[in-house]
Amino acid sequence: MSASWLLGLGVTTLRLGVPYIMAALGGTVSERAGVINIALEGLLLLSALAAALGAPHGAAAAALAGLGAGLAAAAVFGLLTVLLRANQVVCGVAMFLLADGLSRFLLKVVYGSTSNSPRLGQLEGHWAPLFVTGALLAGLLLHGLLGATTFGLRLRAVGEHPAAARSLGVPVHRVRLLAVLLSGLLTSVGGIWLVFDQRQFVALMSGGRGFIALAAMIFGGWRPLGAVGAALLFALAEALAVRLQAQGLPLPNYAVQMLPCGLTLVALGLRGAMGTRGSRPPAALGQPLD
Amino acid sequence: MRTTLVLRALPPLWAALCALAAASALTLLHGESPRELYRLLWAGTWGSAYGIGQVLFKATPLLFCGLGVAMALRAGLFNIGAEGQITVGAFAAALSGAALPAATPAWLALPTVLLCAFGAGAALGAVAGLFRWLAGAHEVIVTMMLNFVVRAAMVGLGGHVFLRESVHTAPVVAGAELPRLSRYLPALHGSAANASLLLGLLVCAGCALLLSRTRAGFVLRTLGSNEEAARAAGVHVGRTWTWALALAGGVAGLGGTNFVLGYKHYYEDGFSGGVGYMGIAVAVLGHNRPLGVLLAALLFGTLSQGGLAVHALVPRELIDVLTAVVLLTLAASQPAVQRLLQAQPGARREKEQDEKDKEGP
Structure with missing residues (x-):
């Protein structure tokens, strides 16, 4: 196990970690404001789809389309859950189903395929450093935003005790909506990266990363830096499997695919066994305010 | 009372309207006529006996999965694992059905295979319950x-148990097969509706009885409506979560029989086509009540079959949207x-009564 092998493993971890990090951060910002965000998987998928559709017009158009889709989907989710006070879990799952159905529908309509888009040559280029730095930076920025700004304090307040926050003049709905929109923006970067990295769109290409990111968020104790750390841990496991497989270890594809999900279950189990020292969900998580 | 009923009917009507609007918009986007879409949709489903049979065939796994989601929701648990549960149920049914000696009589083969399907789904459900509890x-x-x-x-296991050059298992023994309904109703000839539907109706009735007439059902509903109250009343919450999810998983697992025992007689990769996820919508639309789930399953079965009927016009993925x-x-x-x-007169009294009930003795 040479130094270059370890370096390679580190690079792969960072590369695979981007969607986990961005979605886990998206989940963190939304849940700290009290909105359960099961929609992460759907947000990843929709922004990936939009990025692929925008790709023929260049990389910038692809990225913008992805961000726009993430923002639009988050706006719908926020409208339903915050303003209309719809059940957050039902809406989150529905957003995932919508994303999966819509992406398969558009795959057929636009590309005439049931499974994947053609290769998107317009996305050639070395994007990995940009996205990886961006993801790590986003973690730091969110840490600062939540911990050291007025908006961050308000955001946490509406997640802990919205009624008290309202009595102090905090516009609860507006703060929660902004948190959900920010969540959509962050998560969509992960979706865009999936397309930039693989240079095509594949049906259900998010592969459960949005749900795994939820586990990473929980594992990270609903804190941005914790979420980044946990997301990298999941990415490390995936990177290890991918690299060992590439080196000819008889590791079938399905085992590699199963690994992140299996690991998530183990992590959730471990967290339960260790107890939840110091980390607890926001007190008003999942509770809409009249 | 009448206003209450009207109010309760509003969300489904509103949902239907929105679905119609979305379907029309997507069809137009695809450059086809919505009118033609609805004509094909009707002709391919309730427009012929064959179509009706196919709707029933499509509604059957939705009934099982919808019940699986609904029973868990009545306990306050959101089971979005019906897709996995029906898959392992079907797999277990196919493997156990194929492993039996060829001459096994139906009275022995069917219960065995059904038990395997239920058990596999239940095991998967119980895992989720244990995670929640422990x-x-x-x-x-x-x-x-x-x-x-x-x-x-399944991809991994399939490599070991699928027949050579195929993506399906060996067929189940004759005794484990469920007959097609067309044997008794010749009009349904050609459609794949089978006795699994009758099993589904039985399970549906069983769920209704369990919820309304048994102690276990009462515990389940109590836990679902107020966890703290249930705990205070002495309900073992973790254990109830576990058996509720096991039951839900088992019911969803039985849904695998529609394809494996009633249609193809083997497990095939990708047989489910997302019915487990559709089951969530079925349960929510059906208000988590067995009868409501049955009606919702018929509606989504219609959509699902309709998706195939309109496939020439628009991709059937439209239905997932x-x-x-x-x-x-x-x-x-x-x-x-x-x-x-709650603003209705009379609702207040009901609510007060509810609160009194919750306080208990």
Whole structure:
């Protein structure tokens, strides 16, 4: 196990970690404001789809389309859950189903395929450093935003005790909506990266990363830096499997695919066994305010 | 009372309207006529005996999965693992059915195979329950992870048990097959509707009885409506979560019989086509009540069969989009209706009574 092998493993971890990090951060910002965000998987998928559709017009158009889709989907989710006070879990799952159905529908309509888009040559280029730095930076920025700004304090307040926050003049709905929109923006970067990295769109290409990111968020104790750390841990496991497989270890594809999900279950189990020292969900998580 | 009924009927109507609008918009986007879409949809489903048979065939697994989601929701648990549960149920049914000696009589073969399907789904459901109980892990994440694990595991296991050059297992023995309904109703000739539907109706009735007439059902509903109250009343919450999810998983697992025992007689890769996820919409639309789930399953069965009927016009993936639209509109309209219901005269008295009930002796 040479130094270059370890370096390679580190690079792969960072590369695979981007969607986990961005979605886990998206989940963190939304849940700290009290909105359960099961929609992460759907947000990843929709922004990936939009990025692929925008790709023929260049990389910038692809990225913008992805961000726009993430923002639009988050706006719908926020409208339903915050303003209309719809059940957050039902809406989150529905957003995932919508994303999966819509992406398969558009795959057929636009590309005439049931499974994947053609290769998107317009996305050639070395994007990995940009996205990886961006993801790590986003973690730091969110840490600062939540911990050291007025908006961050308000955001946490509406997640802990919205009624008290309202009595102090905090516009609860507006703060929660902004948190959900920010969540959509962050998560969509992960979706865009999936397309930039693989240079095509594949049906259900998010592969459960949005749900795994939820586990990473929980594992990270609903804190941005914790979420980044946990997301990298999941990415490390995936990177290890991918690299060992590439080196000819008889590791079938399905085992590699199963690994992140299996690991998530183990992590959730471990967290339960260790107890939840110091980390607890926001007190008003999942509770809409009249 | 009458206004209450009207109010309760509003969300489904509203959902149907939104689904129609979405379907029309997507069809136009595809450059086809919505009018033609609806004509084909009707002709391919309730427009002929064959179509009706196919609707029933499509509705059967939705009934099982819808019940699986609904029973868990009545206990306050969100089981989005029906997709994985029906998959392992079907797999277990196919493997056990194929492993039996060829001459096994139906009275022995069928119960064995059904038990295997139920057991496999129940085991998967129980895992999620145990995670919730012992590790405090939210069942949505766990059941979803299990879906992905099952999907990957089936690819892996398939490599060992699928017949050479195919993506399906060996067929089950004759005794484990469920007859097609066309044997008794010749009009349904050619459609794949089979006795699994009757099993589904039995399970549906069983669920209704369990919920309304048994102690276990009462415990389950109590836990679902107020966890703290249930705990205070001495309900072992963790254990109830576990058996509720096991039951839900088992019911969803039985849904695998529709394809494996009633249609192809073997397990085939990708047989489910997302019925487990559609089951969520079925349960929500059906208000988590067995009869409601049955009606919702028929509706989504119609959509599902209709998707195939209109496939020449628009991709059938359209139906998956509509499922999500229905779910979103239902979820969005529920709180408003709740508020209106509570504003009804008489609702107040009911509510006070509810609160009195919760306080207990």
